Amino acid sequence: GENVEQHPSTLSVQEGDSAVIKCTYSDSASNYFPWYKQELGKGPQLIIDIRSNVGEKKDQRIAVTLNKTAKHFSLHITETQPEDSAVYFCAASLTGNQFYFGTGTSLTVIP
Amino acid sequence: GAVVSQHPSRVICKSGTSVKIECRSLDFQATTMFWYRQFPKQSLMLMATSNEGSKATYEQGVEKDKFLINHASLTLSTLTVTSAHPEDSSFYICSARGASLQETQYFGPGTRLLVL
Numbered sequence: 001g002e003n004v005e006q007h008p009s010t011l012s013v014q015e016g017d018s019a020v021i022k023c024t025y026s027d028s029a030s031n032y033f034p035w036y037k038q039e040l041g042k043g044p045q046l047i048i049d050i051r052s053n054v055g056e057k058k059d060q061r062i063a064v065t066l067n068k069t070a071k072h073f074s075l076h077i078t079e080t081q082p083e084d085s086a087v088y089f090c091a092a093s094l095t096g097n098q099f100y101f102g103t104g105t106s107l108t109v110i111p
Numbered sequence: 112g113a114v115v116s117q118h119p120s121r122v123i124c125k126s127g128t129s130v131k132i133e134c135r136s137l138d139f140q141a142t143t144m145f146w147y148r149q150f151p152k153q154s155l156m157l158m159a160t161s162n163e164g165s166k167a168t169y170e171q172g173v174e175k176d177k178f179l180i181n182h183a184s185l186t187l188s189t190l191t192v193t194s195a196h197p198e199d200s201s202f203y204i205c206s207a208r209g210a211s212l213q214e215t216q217y218f219g220p221g222t223r224l225l226v227l
Contacts (some may be wrong), residue, residue: 032214043204043218044155090153096214103155
């Protein structure tokens with residue numbers, strides 16, 4: 001089955017700096033890669049996703065890149081703000097049948 | 112759009128009782144719903160997948176007689192934890208996927224269960 005690894009497990013950045021979280025996956029057939037933000041005591045919220053036919057996608061301060069050859073994808077957050085502090089999960093899926101989640105990254109943005 | 116609600120948000124019950132958690136898709140028809148369990152500071156663990164009108168498919172190691180799942184309509188799925196014990200205490204989260212939403216899963220806010 002699919003195996004998703006996520007790094008780093010914790011990340012602290014100064015407000016205004018950029019944050020990068022990386023995930024690798026093992027199944028080359030996976031074709032859908034969402035990123036979720038989870039605040040304490042709440043459910044995960046979809047923040048951006050990318051499909052395998054696209055190499056990069058951007059939505060304001062958030063971007064995701066995908067390297068199918070290397071089987072890794074990354075989340076980039078620019079101009080970080082304190083409200084970006086949360087746990088971020090990546091996932092890999094084959095047509096959405098089952099999501100394989102990474103272990104999560106706890107991001108802290110220091111004011 | 113794509114809002115999923117859960118009820119209750121938190122519940123405390125005595126050992127041996129049963130607890131029902133509801134998951135609703137508010138603005139779309141959820142052809143598939145997923146139930147997850149999450150322990151503190153850990154990732155989401157898929158418990159089961161349910162398609163409307165069909166029996167749920169449980170992941171290995173999840174007791175189907177203990178965690179009863181019903182997906183009777185395109186907007187509602189329920190998870191019943193039967194004869195709950197303290198080790199069942201956890202954060203339970205549902206997600207839903209609709210035919211119009213392609214692969215994306217939208218998550219509910221979660222239910223915190225504490226079994227005394």
